[in-house]
Structure formats: structure tokens, C-alpha cells
Amino acid sequence: QVQLVESGGGLVKPGGSLGLSCQASGNIFSTHIIGWYRQAPGNQRELVAHIVNGGDFGGNRAYADSVKGRFTISGDNVKNTVYLQMNSLKSEDTALYYCNVRQWFRGEQFEYWGQGTQVTVSS
Numbered sequence: 254q255v256q257l258v259e260s261g262g263g264l265v266k267p268g269g270s271l272g273l274s275c276q277a278s279g280n281i282f283s284t285h286i287i288g289w290y291r292q293a294p295g296n297q298r299e300l301v302a303h304i305v306n307g308g309d310f311g312g313n314r315a316y317a318d319s320v321k322g323r324f325t326i327s328g329d330n331v332k333n334t335v336y337l338q339m340n341s342l343k344s345e346d347t348a349l350y351y352c353n354v355r356q357w358f359r360g361e362q363f364e365y366w367g368q369g370t371q372v373t374v375s376s
Contacts, residue, residue, distance in 0.1 A: 255279040255365040257352040262370030265342055269374070273337040275352030275367055281333065283308055285356035288315075288326060289337045291348035291372075301350065302326040302337060310335070319345070342374045 261273040277287065288303025302324055305312035310328030323342075328335040339346065352367035 255281055255354050255356075255363075257354060257365055257367035259350065259352045259367045259370040262350060262372045264373045264375065266376050267342060267344055267374055269342050270338070270340045271342060271372060272339065273350055273370060273372070275335045275337075277333045277335070277352075277354060281354065282356040282358065285354055287328070287335050287352070287354050289335075289350055290353050291346075291350045292369075293345075293348040296348075298351070303353070304328060304335065306330075306335075339372070342372075344374050346372060347374045348372060 256278045257275055259273060259275045265271045284307045286303050286305050289301040290298050291301050292298040300317055301320055302316045304310055304314050304326055309330055314326055323340050325338045349369040350372050351369045354365045356363050
């Protein structure tokens with residue numbers, strides 16, 4: 254099992270910045286994909302950004318088109334923590350943000366979710 258604890262959500266004005274953190278613990282494999290998804294009311298959950306983590310958070314990163322150039326995903330392997338720095342926030346970024354880990358063992362995928370942290374962008 255993997256436990257994911259998010260923090261850092263809140264209320265911010267349009268154009269502002271906010272940082273999210275997700276600390277992972279438990280049975281995390283040496284190679285996994287860790288990242289952030291979000292879900293706004295009435296919408297499906299969507300990928301925001303993720304990293305293919307082989308141990309140093311130096312793997313490939315992927316971003317949703319809507320956040321490219323504004324959001325940055327990074328990680329700290331010592332702290333087992335992934336971060337999402339969000340700049341130039343827009344009202345459409347308002348959503349519940351979830352941390353996610355996917356990992357594989359003998360061809361079977363294991364997926365874990367955090368409890369979510371609310372980000373609200375409003376003036």
C-alpha cells in the first residue's frame with residue numbers, strides 16, 4: 254500500500270501563485286509515475302502533470318496543455334515528496350487536486366490516490 258498526503262491548497266486571486274505538496278509513504282517501487290490530477294465540479298478528473306520517477310525525479314515530465322508554461326512539477330527523493338508550483342493561476346484552474354502514484358509489478362498496475370486538496374482561484 255502507498256499513502257499520499259497532499260497539502261498547500263487554498264484560495265488565491267487570478268494571476269497569483271500557489272504551491273502544492275504530496276508526501277508519499279509506504280511500498281513505493283523504485284520506478285513509478287507520480288503526479289497530479291484535478292477535478293472541477295461537473296467535470297471528469299484530468300491529468301495536470303506527472304513525472305516518471307526512477308529515483309531522482311529526473312525522468313520525463315508531462316503536462317496538460319492548459320497548464321504548460323504556468324505549472325511546474327518537481328520532486329525531492331529524500332523527502333519522498335512531489336510538488337506542483339502553479340503560477341499565473343486562472344479561474345478555470347479551480348478544482349480539487351489529487352496526488353496520484355502508478356506503479357507496476359509483474360505486469361499488473363497498482364494505482365493510489367490522495368484525499369485531494371482544494372484550489373480556488375477567485376477575486
